[in-house]
Every structure is written in structure tokens, then in C-alpha cells.
Amino acid sequence: MYASAVDRIPEGVIERLPAYLNILIQLRTDGVSTVSSARLGELTGVNPAQIRRDLTHFGSFGKRGVGYDIGVLVERIQHILGSDHVHRFALVGAGNLGSAIAGYGGLRQHGLMVTAIFDNDSRKIGARIGDIVVQSMDELEATLQKQNIRIGIVAVPPEAAQTVTDRLAAAGVRVILNYTPVIVRVPEGVTLHNTDPVQELLHTLYYLSRREGVAHV
Amino acid sequence: MYASAVDRIPEGVIERLPAYLNILIQLRTDGVSTVSSARLGELTGVNPAQIRRDLTHFGSFGKRGVGYDIGVLVERIQHILGSDHVHRFALVGAGNLGSAIAGYGGLRQHGLMVTAIFDNDSRKIGARIGDIVVQSMDELEATLQKQNIRIGIVAVPPEAAQTVTDRLAAAGVRVILNYTPVIVRVPEGVTLHNTDPVQELLHTLYYLSRREGVAHV
């Protein structure tokens, strides 16, 4: 089979690709040029057979007896994920969480750029976070359209989550990352990803009481 | 079978419990007293059969023909997760991300309390985040021991991640949440949970190019 004969790729595969990419980029920085699935498995904690199987969903990128050329594999994964070109995204909520996201180092490397930040707190509007000036919520639709933004991050207080989500979706955003604990609804055709830090914390508590050894979660 | 005949609980189950809890608490706040697996499934996006099956791992908490008493179920899940009592935790890194975590509203409700914050930036040491005074890294071991802290959150720059992790583990921390993109190693008996915001962003990019409809991730 040859590349991009993409059938139905399991969620799990897509979730692991960024982990591979992360390690591969590190290796490349260290000057390593080739890696075997065994070694990559060691570094990511993923079974080598699974790594090979994951990759075959998209083609065959390795050399038998040799391994994978890191440069090639990085490019391929970036292409699969779409991180081989720039993505602008909008951040709603300029609080601590929003600032943390906007200031995150690793973004650039993956072509991810916050190019618009919105807040409804007049003390924040006009301030800068990095290079970006915080705009009023009133400008959300216009700015998103002008910049043709497809990705939105919701980092607002819970009570505003659904409203903000609705506005982002209506303004043409296709992927929404929800950093609030609220279960928000999105229209058909919009991909929603929820990250609730508290829920993550909670679930790890379980391993505190029952100490069934190491659980790398 | 009766409660806590706990065999081997699948990861997935433990990950879904906080989601159930979240909704159940909301329902309770709204004054609802009973919920069926069907309704809970609607609200969480989880298959009702799965909810019932998940719960039977821990006992049988419902009434046939009626559903689940929300108060009872909340208590049971809190007990399973261990969020029925207070957990102190330590936060290393008092930047934006750290501040966001420490300031998170929903924590209290689940008995989660940041009681120690550390940073090595002298401009931050002595400052307050909420009620907590930021301490020097030098005090980490002593404070952790004094407070008997079991959970640590790593929200420092990548280059410090492994060192901080090592120190937390050595100081008796049993659960470590790593908010850096670095793959850190933990000793036997320590549970590690990684959350890399950038990796999450990356994996959602995939759904931007291929628009295979709605993927609630």
C-alpha cells in the first residue's frame, strides 16, 4: 500500500503521533539521524510493534535492517498532522491560563501561532501578551474572519464557555479546544477537544490510595 | 459481588469517573436527585451500558427501574477516587501556568488544595498566589516533609523538569503531574501523568485537514 490511502485511522494513532514527533525532533536536535522502532519505543514508552503499525496507516517510511531516517519521519508526521505549515489560532480569555498558552515556547516549532487574543475585561483589553494586543470580545467575529482563523481556544470562566464556543463556531472556527470544565456543545463539523486540568488531577488521585505500583498514565 | 472487591480496573474506567462526577455534581446543584444511566450517558457522551458496566467494577449503586441516587453516587465515586477527603499538593513553578492551576476554582470542591508553591525566581519568592506564599526551591524538601505532601505538579521550564521531578520523588511525592513537554523518568512506585498542551493542540490539527465530520475527542 502507498501513502495517504487513508481509510479510518484510530484515534489512538493520531494521539500518539505528536509523542513520536516530540521525541524525533529532540533526537534530530541531538544530531541523531536514524532511529529504530525499538529505540523510539523505549523513548516514548510505546510498544515498538505498535509504532510500526501506527506508521503503516500512512505509508512505509523506514528501511528494513536500518530503521527510520529521522528527518524523513519528522517531515512525514508533520505532514500527516498538518503541522508542516503555519496555523493561526485565536485565544479567548487572557487570564493566567490564556497567558500560559500564548506564551508557550514549543508552539512556534510546530507552526502554531496565536494571532488573536480576546477578553471582556477592560483592564486587559489593549494590553500585550507577547506580541499580540488583547482585543475586546466585540471584535471577535471581525478579526477571525479577517485572519481566516480555524482554531480557537476557550480559556474563559465556566459560565462563559458555551457562549464563547457558539461564537467561535459561528465565526467559522473548525477546531475548538475547551479548557473549561463545562461540557459544551458544538455544531456538526466542528471538532471539540476538552482538557479539564481538574479532571486529570482527580483521576490520578485514584492511584494515590491504591498504590498498584507504577502506573504511567 | 459487593463493593471494593477491586480486581484490576481498566485505565479507561478511572478516566471516566471524574467526568461522571463532574456532571453528577452539576445535577445535584440543580436540585436533581436521581439519574438514569441513559441520561448520564447523554450528558457525558458515554454509552449508557458502559456507564453501568464501569460502576459495577466497584459495586452496585443503582435501583432497577429507578436509576441512581445522585447523592449516593457522588459519594461513592468520590470515595473511589479518594476525593472525599482533603489532598494537599505542591506546585513547582509560579509562572502563568502555575498560577492558573493554583487559582483554579473547581479544586476546593474536590478536596484538592495547593498548600505549597515553589519557584527559583527571586522576584517571585515571597509573593502570594491566592493564600500561599511562594517559597524558594531550597525549602522544597523540608516543606514537603512537614506538610506530608503526596502530589506534586511540575510547571517549570522544560530544562528543569527532570531535576524537579527527581526532587519531588525523593521527597516522598507519590503522584507527579508533568506539565512540561519533557519525557521525565520517575522511580518505581511513583505515578506519572503527563499533560503537554502543545501535543494536544498538535493532535487536533489532524482533524482540521481531514474534515471527517465531528470528532469529539
Next chain:
DNA sequence: TAGATTGTTAATCGATTAACAATC
């Protein structure tokens, strides 16, 4: 060639879902 490691098939494992008898 001998050794290594992929790509891929087949076997295993586990998790999800459907179905339904038990029972409130």
C-alpha cells in the same frame, strides 16, 4: 553473506456495546 529491522499478518487481549433477565 550475516545481522538487523521493517512491514504485515495472525493471535491475543481488552474494551465497548447489545441484549435481557432480574427487580424496583
Next chain:
DNA sequence: TAGATTGTTAATCGATTAACAATC
């Protein structure tokens, strides 16, 4: 009693892993 919904078993589905022939 009739209706609803659980708890649980059995069927399905999919993902993980092992194994190995292909081949660098």
C-alpha cells in the same frame, strides 16, 4: 400489575502485541 432501568452476560468490535517473512 405494568413500566422502567439496573446489573450482568454474551457478542462484537477494535486495538495491541507477537511473530516472521521480506529485505535492506
